[in-house]
Amino acid sequence: MSARKIGVTELVLRDAHQSLMATRMATEDMIGACEDIDNAGFWSVECWGGATYDAAIRFLNEDPWERLRTFRKLMPKSRLQMLLRGQNLLGYRHYEDYVVDKFVEKSAENGMDVFRVFDALNDPRNMARAMQAVRDAGKHAQGTICYTISPVHTVDGYIKLAGQLIDMGAESIALKDMAALLQPQPAYDIVKGIKDTYGDVQINVHCHSTTGVTLVSLMKAIEAGADVVDTAISSMSLGPGHNPTESLVEMLEGTGYETDLDMERLLRIRDHFAGVRPKYKEFESKTLVDTNIFLSQIPGGMLSNMESQLKAQGAGDRINEVMEEVPRVKADAGHPPLVTPSSQIVGTQAVFNVLMGRYKVMTGEFADLMLGYYGECLGERNPEVVAIAQAQAKKEPISVRPADLMExxxxxxxxxxxxxxxxxxxxxxxxxxxxxxxxxxxxxxxxxxGPKSVAKTPEQLSAEQAKAAGPAQGITAPVKYNVKFAGREHSVTVEPA
Amino acid sequence: MSARKIGVTELVLRDAHQSLMATRMATEDMIGACEDIDNAGFWSVECWGGATYDAAIRFLNEDPWERLRTFRKLMPKSRLQMLLRGQNLLGYRHYEDYVVDKFVEKSAENGMDVFRVFDALNDPRNMARAMQAVRDAGKHAQGTICYTISPVHTVDGYIKLAGQLIDMGAESIALKDMAALLQPQPAYDIVKGIKDTYGDVQINVHCHSTTGVTLVSLMKAIEAGADVVDTAISSMSLGPGHNPTESLVEMLEGTGYETDLDMERLLRIRDHFAGVRPKYKEFESKTLVDTNIFLSQIPGGMLSNMESQLKAQGAGDRINEVMEEVPRVKADAGHPPLVTPSSQIVGTQAVFNVLMGRYKVMTGEFADLMLGYYGECLGERNPEVVAIAQAQAKKEPISVRPADLMExxxxxxxxxxxxxxxxxxxxxxxxxxxxxxxxxxxxxxxxxxGPKSVAKTPEQLSAEQAKAAGPAQGITAPVKYNVKFAGREHSVTVEPA
Structure with a gap:
């Protein structure tokens, strides 16, 4: 029996550095690996979208479109892939349909092949226009299920959502596990359920590695029929990032599944980024593995956000109250998955509720969420809280697709x-x-x-190493001292000779 | 259907710190976690043996027997477990049988319950006496299969070895994967094969996590019928260590298997060691994940050993030749698993072969290996190399159990x-x-x-953090300088203003 081939999406150029080093990697640190990435045999190369666009203009003085064109030129054989937040595009509000069309059109024109389209609330209406635009451009439209755990989220519900995405013309389905919550058994059940229900639709599985569990989830998803899985080269893997590409290859040996990736290319890609990673060390999180989220249901980023909000109000000691408030607020809102932007919206409201009394003050964003301006959640919204939102925001609840109201x-x-x-x-x-x-x-x-990299230079790195190695001897810049000698006090400036 | 219960052996007190921090953890850094470990619901607590005995007397001025008695007192409910190198005990030579009996007797008397008995060459004759001694002491004798990959090592061979261990009275079988080489499919096949062949003998699976693959191997081993798996609490996991205990628990949710571990206890154990780990940072390896061993078949520790030997001879540039020589030497020796001490013996001989010509000079240890003084390997030894060994060492080859020759x-x-x-x-x-x-x-x-911990104190740690945080500016305590100005030399004392 010949082995079934499993495709791999390499994440190192987008989600890996977004998750590990706050999206700070400069294009110049990626270029040297592109030839090997292009020839390693990946199903696709995720390299654009998500937070990379924002970070490029905010921190790196880089034109994201120029980065995309560079990738297109350097990786002519590869399917380039991006993450697109449906009607939000890469921004933080809804856009009118023609803007969505334009963004997709220009992305395709500049070289994008595969568009992974998602919505934070899993509302298919927020994905429909972007998916249609991708199909109009002749590109690969991938519909996305954001995985979360809640009393209203079930395997059957995810299978149903997959059906809606297929009806919208999705060429493939992504099962996206942004918080590393996807355990092996539901991974198996969801993939199996989609395949059993809709026949051989392509399924891509995307897991983070934060909880240490999800390489097993990828294995079970593959056993259930998943076609493509997402990994990141080992030197840019694990922690809040993803499972290592090379480990996936080795995991499958002898199982009846194989990747056909070129291991020599992988090792060169690994070595390239092993040299790059230390340059961005200051942006790295310390998390190696953390299973807290299974208990708290609160993603790590959201937790630290709420903690700093509380501290700013001099209420750092009330984090436990807030953590107990989050599930209540989430339930009132109809159980949105906690992912940008819903995680911030729910978290901030939970902080307000604890500090000022439950829904005494409502943020504009939370009112919008309650009134349907972000779309529909799977669960029902608490009608009492909807009424409060309506009164405070002086807006009517809507049930249409939010973008339908835009001029x-x-x-x-x-x-x-x-x-x-x-x-x-x-x-x-x-x-x-x-x-x-x-x-x-x-x-x-x-x-x-031109681009302004925030990476440390080799000189800075070796200076730091030297500093860490030995005891601090003397000064590196001019210092003023009070010096007493021969009975008199002098102000003396000393600097390195 | 009720879930099948999976036992867990917690490794934090032995193999975790042996693998992550060169076995340097002091007893005083373990004591605070013992009550939670004792009550968390582990099948056993590995806490002694391996390199801990050596490290305790060599680096920590600690009596290892006192450590064992401390554990016995602080963890009265737990099965305490140790790793025992068969006829070598915890040392680096063979001992005469009565010494083996004495060591096991005293270990049992001081509180040991489960003895994981192994031999580096998988020679059952080297495990037999220790296993018998454990049974005589009324304790749990666990026979061990060291897993390796070679042309002569097969699933069937491992199954056969398990049978030999059972015949020797093993109460359970450990499948020990010290180099993180055990991929999911062979893990499944070996465990399944043992269960199918010998009925319901208890199987414990021990994997390191170096290659990033082996949590999946534990999953497949469990699916094949494994009864107990080894993990380390997350704050002392991954890299050259082991898979995280909490991740194992979460991995099994909904699968029909469960651990019954107390998650609140686990989190307290985690927090304890999260505080301890930074104190030993200087002993940590930088490896996060490394799949090289699948290509080179050379464990990381052995590689760095050979590199420093070459450098000492001014031949640091010849490592590739040595890496090509290792498989040849290993084959000549009959394919021993590469684990202490065989890894050092084979590695050093490979270095000698490259520097001085093949088998022109033979180490005494390699000659002993070729002549049977360490026991039998699975493969046949190269008779030409046996003849060279015989000539150089002026010793006859033996086929009896090595300890049979001892007085x-x-x-x-x-x-x-x-x-x-x-x-x-x-x-x-x-x-x-x-x-x-x-x-x-x-x-x-x-x-x-009394004990002399090599851990950093909290004061040292915060001084280091302060140093790393800001640029080192000037002095922190009074310093005397000779300063020349206005043509005259002065002795000047300077102190922070």
Whole structure:
């Protein structure tokens, strides 16, 4: 019996550095690995979207479109893949449909092949337009299930959602486990259920590794029929990141499944990023493995967010109350998956409830969530809290697709962009300003200065190592001392000779 | 259907710190976790043997027997478990049978319950006496299969070995994967094969996590019928260590298998060791995940050993030749598993072969290996190399059990120990000197000074953090300088303003 081939999506150019080093990796640190990545035999190379667009203009003075074109040129054989937040695109609000069309069109034009389209609430209506635009561009539209655990989320519910995505024209289904919550058994059951119900639709499985459990989940998903799984090269793996690519290859030996990846290429990719990773050490989280989320249901990032909000209010000691409040707020909102932006919205409201009394003050975002302006959740919303939201926000609840209420905005967005210093007249620039209006103005004005990496230089790294190695001897910069001698006090400045 | 219960052996007190921090953890850093470990519901607590005995007297000025008695007192409900290298006990040579009997008897008397007996060559004759001694003491004798990959090692061979161990009276079988080489499919096949062939004998599976693959192997072993698996609490897991205990618990949810471990206790154990681990950071390896061994068949520790041998000879650039030589030497020796001491013996000979010509110079240890003085390997030894060994060592090859050639030595060992300063007259002290004659003399002489931890103190840790955090500016205490200015030299004392 010949082995069934399992495709692999390599994450090192997008989600790996987003998860491990706050999305700070500069294009120049990726270029050296592209030839090997292009020839290693991956099903696709995730390299764009998610937070990379925002980080490129906010921290790196890099044009994300230029990065995409670079990847296209350096990896001509590969399917390039991006993560797209449906009607939000890569921004933090809903966009009118024509903007969605434009973004997808320009992404395809600049080289994107596979669009993983998701919505934080799993509301298919928020994914539909982007999926259609991908199909219109002749590209691969991947519909996404965000996995979470709640009293209303069931295996059957996920299977049903897969059906809705297939009906919308999804060429494949992604099962996306952003919090490393997907245990082996539900991984198996969901994949098996989708295959049994809808026939041989392609299923891609994306897991983070935070809880230490999910390589097993990938194994069980493969046994259940998954076609493609996501991993990151070992030197950029584990912790809040993903399972190591090489480990996946070795895991499958003799099992009747195989990846056909070129191990020599993988080791060269590994060695490249083993050299890059230390340069971004200051952005790394200390988490190695953490199973707390199975108990608390609160993702690590959300927890630290709430802690700093509490501290800012001088109430750092009330975190346990807030942690008990979160499940209640989440239930009131109809059990949204806790992922950006719903995690922040629910978390902040839980903090407000503890500090000021339950729903005495409601954030604008939470009111919008309660009133349907982010879309529908799987669970029912608590009608009493909906009423409070309506009163506080002075807005009606809606049941239509949120973007249906939007006016055409492309012309206005073009006009806004055209006023900016450094605007180059392209639709790409219009989109940059549309998604990150505050950041884009500054970026466009400084773009001509070129990329500004935040990585440590080799010199800085060896200076740090030297400092860590020996005891601190003397000074590295001028220092002023009070010096007493021959009975008199002098102010003396000393600097390295 | 009720879930099948899976036992767990917690490794934090022995193999976890042996693998992660060169066995340096002091008893005082373990004591605070013992109550939770004792009550968490483990099948057993591995806490002694392996390298801990050597490290205790060599680095920590701790009496290993006192450590064992402490554990016995603090964990009255638990099965205490140790790793015992068969006829080698915990030392680096073969001992005469009465010494083996004595060691097992004293270990049982001081509180040991489960003896995992192994031999580096998988030669059952080297395990037989120790297993019998354990049974005579009324304790649990666990026979061990060391897992390796070679042309002569097959699933059927491992199943056959399990049968030999059962015939020797093993109460359970351990499948021991010290190099993280055990992939999911062979894990399944070996466990299934043993169960199918010999009925319901208890099987314990021990994997390291170095290659990132082996939590999946534990899952497949459990599916095949394994009864107990080894893990380490998450804050002392991964890298060259083991899979995290909490991840195992979460992995099994909903699968039809369960551990019954108390998660609250686990989290307290985790938090305890999360505080301890940084104190031993200087002993930690940097390895996070490394799949090289699947290609090279050379364990990481053996590789770095050979590298330093080459460097000492000014031949650091010849490591690739040595890596190609290792499989040849290993084959000539009959394919021993590469684990202490065979890994050092084979590695050193490979270095000699490259530097001086193949078998031009043979180490005494390698000659002994070729001549049968360590026992039998699974493969045939190369007769030409056996002849060279015979000529160089001026010794005949043997086919009997090595310990059969030994004279009674207990009386002599007692005499030797009684000459030492600090000898307390106990058989435990005789055994300490028997196993580590050079180290024991110094230890016994200084034992009265009490344990000397090599951990960093909280003060040292925060000083280091402070140093790493800010740039080192100036001095922290008064310093005297000779300063020349205005043409004259002055002795000047400077202190922080």
């Amino acid at each position: 055409p905005e492309w012309e206005h967005l073009t006009e806004e962009a055209s006023k900016l210093e450094g605007f180059n007249g392209t639709e790409e620039d219009v989109l940059t300003n549309a998604m990150f209006p505050n950041v884009a103005a500054k970026f466009l004005a400084t773009r001509a200065e | 009674p030595e207990w009386e002599h060992l007692t005499e030797e120990a009684s000459k030492l300063e600090g000898f307390n007259g106990t058989e435990e002290d005789v055994l300490t000197n028997a196993m580590f004659p050079n180290v024991a003399a110094k230890f016994l002489a200084t034992r009265a000074e």
